[in-house]
Amino acid sequence: MHALNRPVFGAVALALLTLPASATAQLQPPNGVVTLAVGTDATIAALRESDTLVNQLTRDGSLRLTAQTDDPLVPDRSHERLQQFHEGVPVYGAEVTRQTARGLPVSLFGTVHLTIILETTPELSADDAAAVVRELSGRTLFRSEPPQLVVLPDRTNTDTYRLVYEARTFTGSQLMVYFIDAATGALVWSYNDLKTQQPDLPCAQCVIGEGLGIKSDRKKMSVTAVGGAFLAHDQLRPAEVFTFDMDGDLPHTQLVLNGLEQLFDADLSTDTDNRWLDGASVDAHVGMGWTYDYLSIRFGRQGLNNQNVRMLSLVHPVNREDLFSATAEEIGLFYLNAFYCGLCGPDGFGVAVFGEGLPPNILLGGQRFNFFSGALDIVAHELGHAVTDFTSALLYMDESGALNEAFSDVIGVGVEFYAESLFRDGAGVADYALGEDVIEPGGIRSLSNPMQFGDPDHYSLRFLGKDDNGGVHTNSLIPGHAFYLAIEGGTNRVSGLSVAGVGGDNREQIEQIFFRAFTVLMTRNSDFSAARAATIQSARDLYGVNSAPERAVTEAWTAVGVN
Numbered sequence: 001m002h003a004l005n006r007p008v009f010g011a012v013a014l015a016l017l018t019l020p021a022s023a024t025a026q027l028q029p030p031n032g033v034v035t036l037a038v039g040t041d042a043t044i045a046a047l048r049e050s051d052t053l054v055n056q057l058t059r060d061g062s063l064r065l066t067a068q069t070d071d072p073l074v075p076d077r078s079h080e081r082l083q084q085f086h087e088g089v090p091v092y093g094a095e096v097t098r099q100t101a102r103g104l105p106v107s108l109f110g111t112v113h114l115t116i117i118l119e120t121t122p123e124l125s126a127d128d129a130a131a132v133v134r135e136l137s138g139r140t141l142f143r144s145e146p147p148q149l150v151v152l153p154d155r156t157n158t159d160t161y162r163l164v165y166e167a168r169t170f171t172g173s174q175l176m177v178y179f180i181d182a183a184t185g186a187l188v189w190s191y192n193d194l195k196t197q198q199p200d201l202p203c204a205q206c207v208i209g210e211g212l213g214i215k216s217d218r219k220k221m222s223v224t225a226v227g228g229a230f231l232a233h234d235q236l237r238p239a240e241v242f243t244f245d246m247d248g249d250l251p252h253t254q255l256v257l258n259g260l261e262q263l264f265d266a267d268l269s270t271d272t273d274n275r276w277l278d279g280a281s282v283d284a285h286v287g288m289g290w291t292y293d294y295l296s297i298r299f300g301r302q303g304l305n306n307q308n309v310r311m312l313s314l315v316h317p318v319n320r321e322d323l324f325s326a327t328a329e330e331i332g333l334f335y336l337n338a339f340y341c342g343l344c345g346p347d348g349f350g351v352a353v354f355g356e357g358l359p360p361n362i363l364l365g366g367q368r369f370n371f372f373s374g375a376l377d378i379v380a381h382e383l384g385h386a387v388t389d390f391t392s393a394l395l396y397m398d399e400s401g402a403l404n405e406a407f408s409d410v411i412g413v414g415v416e417f418y419a420e421s422l423f424r425d426g427a428g429v430a431d432y433a434l435g436e437d438v439i440e441p442g443g444i445r446s447l448s449n450p451m452q453f454g455d456p457d458h459y460s461l462r463f464l465g466k467d468d469n470g471g472v473h474t475n476s477l478i479p480g481h482a483f484y485l486a487i488e489g490g491t492n493r494v495s496g497l498s499v500a501g502v503g504g505d506n507r508e509q510i511e512q513i514f515f516r517a518f519t520v521l522m523t524r525n526s527d528f529s530a531a532r533a534a535t536i537q538s539a540r541d542l543y544g545v546n547s548a549p550e551r552a553v554t555e556a557w558t559a560v561g562v563n
């Protein structure tokens, strides 16, 4: 790992030599960590200075191009995503996005580290690190990726670096990301990367009550006829859509998620006369298809990865009758949640799993829990996590994690309004609540009134604890509420500041602004402030400087206290 290219700190001297004095002061903070956030509002000089720095780091091999895409919404624009390396080893979360118009820079966002001094020869081999991970996860059989060497910036002391192995592993209930010290084998940091619909509910909160049965709404679904039966396999859309009925077999479900057992046609949801009666399968299948259509029509995106990767979901991972013999962890994940596991599935391309809910006579906090796939916004939310995984890959922790969740809620709400506008059978009623069709009454979150569920509607009220990866499912309502205000307008409860929204008839403007900012302008470590800057930039790119959508987005972030 030595001398594959110039050490990064060599670039500092280069920058000092060629950048104007004003730029070096700004671009070389004392801890060597440079945050780039320049766009249409920056001076030409500031834009050039950041661009020059990125060019220098690219020339000396510190920044390497990892993705290049033409803008699907703005002609003549293109987007680069660059990853920083230190002596050939990727620097975790150090990434830059650069937007250009016919080769000229328009915006740059991200973070680079200019003063890394770190030996990059590991004491431990990747196999040693894998053994440590096996011990930590307590599993011998699981799906995992080979540990990768990375330079990990300390999350609190931003000028401190460690050489670590990063290893992701699905343990059956958690998608753990471990960072193992490459010298000592010690666990440096870990987090659960399983993107769930909501925080796990401990079963201590379970209460027993009474409820009603499931609803039955008519909708069309794209399936495959095979040997006199019909399978939930959509081959009409450019991306294939599969819905598998796990028939309540949790061990099989977990082995499939781990990649240890295959899925066969026999596992697909099936029906003999093509009149489908299993609501969980029907809603998952149709919801995935509509989410595909929405991404395509609204954003010109070809599926989850923009290359029409297959979409795959599992329903009925458990039986409701087995509730009382299930562990708290199983209840929290496979009954009372939905999740997207980006590493899971027979091919490792990701799987959405929709929880079974509770028997109709059991209430929890006064709410009934139906089959989670029955909520179009939840289906779209989980698939939104896949889009994030394939683009910004927002780190699922703290503010970047809350943005990851907020993006999925924005997609969930967007798909509901899209479906409603088509007047299709079974599209339901669009709203700014999440999960209201299966967690009744009310749902679990509200972008219009976050406080309805005790979530913050202003930055000053954000959760600062460690639970739920730093409150990713509650702080997400701050950007989520900004999204709502930018569309509908209104006055923020806390700040008293008013927003002139673009109006519901123009909702696609705000949807496109957010989608574009989150997928091409933001990076793994983006925080709320970066999201504000990126969405404002996106508004200018799409609708022009000082356009109504730009003003709406700007006012919305200010109203929720994000500057």
Ligand SMILES: [Ca+2]
Pocket: 271, 272, 273, 274, 275, 276, 277
């Ligand atoms: Ca039937």
Ligand SMILES: [Ca+2]
Pocket: 416, 428, 429, 430, 431, 436, 437
């Ligand atoms: Ca609804």
Ligand SMILES: [Ca+2]
Pocket: 377, 413, 416, 430, 431, 432, 433, 434, 435, 436
């Ligand atoms: Ca909803």
Ligand SMILES: [Zn+2]
Pocket: 195, 196, 197, 198, 381, 382, 385, 405, 408
């Ligand atoms: Zn989520």
